[in-house]
Amino acid sequence: MDFENISRPQRENLHKWGKARKIVDEERIKLLFGSDDRYQFKVEGNTSDYTLGVDIDTGETFCPCAFQGDTCSHQIAAHLFLAEIGLENTSYR
Numbered sequence: 001m002d003f004e005n006i007s008r009p010q011r012e013n014l015h016k017w018g019k020a021r022k023i024v025d026e027e028r029i030k031l032l033f034g035s036d037d038r039y040q041f042k043v044e045g046n047t048s049d050y051t052l053g054v055d056i057d058t059g060e061t062f063c064p065c066a067f068q069g070d071t072c073s074h075q076i077a078a079h080l081f082l083a084e085i086g087l088e089n090t091s092y093r
């Protein structure tokens, strides 16, 4: 990848992944519960805490934060967390 000419959306995306990585590393994400089809997490954001859900079958994530866009850093953090504890559904990796 040419980092000199990285586009703004790409830059924002990388920033988001960096934030998600930090959330996991600093243990600001906790698994509240898991059922057969859904996991629920609590994430400590910069300004407030969020409760978000992951649909295990589809890999879809739901976060109530105000982020405008496809996937916020909290949702990426949830996927990183699941991947690390070996629970993520391999079909949407």
Ligand SMILES: [Zn+2]
Binding pocket: 050, 063, 064, 065, 066, 067, 072, 073, 074, 075
């Ligand atoms: Zn979020």
